[in-house]
Amino acid sequence: MSLTILAPAGSILALLFALYLARRVLKADQGTDLMKKISGAVQQGANAYLKRQYMGVLIFFVVMFVVLLILAMSGFLTMFVPFAFVTGGFFSGLSGFIGMKIATAANSRTANSARHSLNSGLRVAFSAGAVMGFVVVGLGLFDISFWYYFLKFWYSNPAHLVLAAGQALEDAQVQAITSAMLTFGMGASSMALFARVGGGIFTKAADVGADLVGKVEVGIPEDDPRNPAVIADNVGDNVGDVAGMGADLYESYVGSIISTGALAVAAGLGFHGVTIPMEMAAIGILASIIGSFFVSTKEGASQKNLLSALRRGVWISAGLIAIVAFPLIYFGLGSQYIGLYFAILSGLCAGILIGVVTEYYTSDSYKPTRKLAGSSLTGPATIIISGLSLGMLSTVLPVLIVGVSVLVSYYVSGGGADFNMGLYGIGLSAVGMLSTLGITLATDAYGPVADNAGGIAEMAHLGEEVRERTDALDSLGNTTAATGKGFAIGSAALTALALIASYIAEIKVLAPDFVFDLSITNPTVLVGLFVGGALPFLFAALTMESVGKVAQSIVVEVRRQFKEITGLMDGKVDPDYAKCVDICTRSAQHEMILPALLAVAAPIIVGLVLGVNGVAGMLAGATVTGFILAVMMANSGGAWDNAKKYIEGGAHGGKGSEAHKAAVVGDTVGDPFKDTSGPSINILIKLLSMVSIVFASLVVAFSIF
Template structure:
């Protein structure tokens, strides 16, 4: 029995555990009729958005399927790629849909559980987030396992192989399987782009619009039921930070495994090398399940106690993976390959360190965010300047961490003696970082559930002690969301490096005689670097402007309702929540087209003009700039948000003070930073690599240079 059988077994275990957690969440009490009514409005809004989004995405996938089918018939791709493109997008979208369904069913249950104790609220919210985490890893391995076993069966017939002269049968099979699988990630990448960008535009348009008119102009509290945009805001938390984040990390998860498998082929490690990342993913699922049982806290816990509770689960999972990975490498690849074990450790450690760095710069437990809160006393200008400076400073540690991880992975894997072995080690470090995804994503997806629970507690007028508990869970959610974004960004950087290496390998497979010229003095490479470097700026400009335009529509609508609905401000009339949800939905669908075209069309255009060398330059430039920008935006936005909450807790004047009003402005600026543009850059740097890989044959044949 070959080791890869553990991949489908792990997938089944992950999905069964997700089903168990979902059933447990749904058994919890929803609370009062008012709580149920508010939760139902959020569910309906989220379902309406996803229905419209998936309808639009289905059209895109239909068009791309036809394009890929034509390329397959003309010999640029294997015939399986168009169909695997569809499965990648389908499973990515399905994981986001399931995760969001449970999250929107858990918000009122979390608020109700918080009436009993802080730990009860944490347990319900974390279980809902864990459903998202385990559905992502489970469906990801289902997709990978299906195609691996199908292609292995198909290419077991030598008649289906186009082996090079003198190439062994097993090497030809491994190369054919991994080259085909490498192109499958484009479906997941495309789905992630639409989910992340569209969801990010929706959530931040609602959030910014609600804050600007509700908190700044009208002076009413956050999540006040009189605010017409409050339901749209709660809907946005789910479509952006649950469905969107799930699709984002699904893409990284699948991309790291298949790119490492492809690098195993280049390194001559055969089916044993291909099996390692797949088995590691299965091991990570079991370790993540064990880790979830260690997440608990006590009543009256501080932010530090709550963070420790979530960290405990993640660190125990990482420790278990570190223990099991050694025999996996030792007996799977042989004693002479044990250096690869340390590559896995470097990825695990890098993921933890990036999380710690992000937490330091974004949590109000530490000095950077507290200093930023103090900047609020000088007004909006000083808090915005301080937040930008904090975000820029925060990029240093993640860059150093990823840099050290890449170098360590490369050299401990034997890169000095064999370049391809070193690249395989880098790929394994990305798999190592993402092996804890089940529980890491759970701590991230938990945040929107806690945020919504706080909103329901406010709108349902629950007791003060309940709101204190949900505020504690919400503030923790801001930090875990920022940490999750840091993890997503770091994993995207390592995955993108593995994909660039895989792109170069796929070019050599298609044309063994091709010689790369990647010197910095090559003008084609240099132009590619410049284009890649500016791509994240252009992409971010589109997404930031999209949020601004959509938010202005919400601002106008909320002002209109405050002005025209008699008795609304006095609490004697109900606002029209549905109109705000519809405006956000229509705006998100319209505004996500331009950023999507930038991500998909640029690598094809650059490739057809500058050729393969120019594409490598573009991918390198986009990865470096995109990684740094994503870290800066995510951390600045997270710090602005927690600085506002730090003031709201009674520090520096508390709610309604001039410092609080300035912090609200900073938080409003930070919203599209941390929840739209920053996270979307993760997808951009991976999507450009995936598109480049799929269109490599076309570029080789038809480029100008």
């Protein structure tokens, strides 16, 4: 029996495990009536946001479906592409929706479990995050498996194939399958960008507005129920950091698998090479399930203890994958290809190392963030300067790690003798990095649940010991969110490299006689490099401006309510939470349109003007600057956030001190860095490649140069 059956079996196993975890979370007690009321308000706001977002995204998908259908009917694409585009977007959105539903249901349950013990709170929050992780890998692998088996059945009929002179039937079949599958990642990438950008604008506008007025101007604690923006802030944690992150990593996961499959064809590995990434993903699911059972802690655990508890699960999963991947390559492809096993190890190690580096630069357990907190003693300006410096410095090691991983993967796979084998090795290293996604995403999505739990503990006036436990979980969540973003950005860089290689391979299929000239002395390549290098900065500028614009509206509304609602500051009446939620929802939907259109339109315009070589230059430029800019923004934002938490823990005068006020300002600058622009850039660099691949035939036919 073929090992290919592992892919659909793994997807079903992941979804069943997610169902088991969801049922376990929902069985936990929600707590008091007030806790239920607060949690219900967050759920209602999140559902309203996603409903409006999906209605807006539906319009985009209908338009793109029609465009792709016209191209398919004109002979530029296969007829399967428009439908695969829709399924990719649907499953990407569905994974984020399911994860968010469980996360919003888990917040009060986590807070209530924290009334009993720290470990109880950790288990509920982690289980909720794990639902997100396993739904993403389960639905992603299901979508890939469905199209693989369907296309294999369809192209088993020679009448559906166009054979080149002297081409073997099996070679034509596998080439047709991978070419069609390569294009459906565009749907997942498009959905991810809308979810990430829209959710990021919502969550950070609410967060910035709540902090600037509540903490700085009025001087009330974080998550104080008197703050009109506090529910919007909690809603934003879910729509941005759960639904958005889920859709983001879904498309990385899918993109790495299908692009590596396409590279297998160019390397001459046939069906065996195409299915290896799918089988690796299935093994990763099983390893992640086993690793999740090792996450637990004890009462009074320090931040390092809590982090070790989560790390333990990830490292056990990675170790299991490292063991099982060896026989998979040895028996699946043959002993002569054993170098590919070391490419997988390279990706696994790179993912873990990027997480460790990110943790070092963003956790308050280490010198960089503590030093950053100290810079707040001289005011907001110095903490902002120091935070930017920290972020820039933190880019060096991830760049070196990815660079070493690429070189190792390329040469151990035989790239020195066979260029295409080296590229396949790079693709497999990306698959290796993402093979632990089930549990890695669980540690990330856990963060917003813990954050919401802390907010509910504050608003529901739970005991001091409960707030201490939820604060510990929340602080850990800041670090895991930062390491999760580092992992997402690192995986995006490797996936983008694999997609660029897949783009070149696709062009060679479409135009066998085309001769690439990718020298930087080629003017079209050089212009493409400059355009691509500028795109992440333009994209970041648009999203940062959007957060600032919506945050201003929230600040005005919160000030208005404090001024006009009599008895609000005394806690005698409730603020109008729904108004802030509505402002964020409407504004985020409007503001996400331009950045999303930029990502789709840029490759088409560059392709039609500069041609194939110009597109390759654009993709290279966007990948390099996008990767570095994303790391810098994510790490600066994470460090500012944890520097604030470190001060709130009693350092440099504690809460209410001048240092604390300066740190809050730094944190508000860092919010759109780490939760809107930074993580959205990694989707941008992959979507640019996906769009380039889908419209490659159009560019080949109609480009000016």
